[in-house]
Amino acid sequence: MSAVDTQASRHESLLAKLLSETARCEWRDLERFFAQGKVLRVDDAHDLVVIGAAIASDDASTLTPLIDAGELAPPSNDHARRWHAENQLLWTLVVAPYVLVQETRVT
Incomplete structure (x- = not known):
């Protein structure tokens, strides 16, 4: 197995x-x-x-543009207030030391 295959395999395992x-x-939790x-909002x-x-x-090459665009950032106080008022259900993922959150889509 080549180094590229091994790296791809590790990435797939991580995902x-x-x-x-x-x-x-x-x-509220x-x-x-x-x-x-x-908390970081995605x-x-x-x-x-x-x-x-x-x-x-x-992976700075992936993260930096998202951070610069505000697409990966701590939730604003407005987000927190709205989410609290609505007791918003969020998708979560812990990637220490962060808890990533994303609003659930209603379809």
Whole structure:
């Protein structure tokens, strides 16, 4: 197996592991992490698991443009207030030390 194949295999394993660790969680259960500055909001245009893998792999080439565009950022106080009022259900993924959150899509 080549180094490229091995790297691709590791990446696929990481994606599978992270996918199995996603969960839906009510915002009120996450507020303490928000208060600690450990919550990052992932814009719903992006795959939560892929972004989690980029964080776990310290992939700056993927993360920097998202951070610069505000598509990966701590939730604003307005988000937190709205999510609290609605007891918003969010997709979550822990990639220590962060809890990644993404609003669930209603279809």
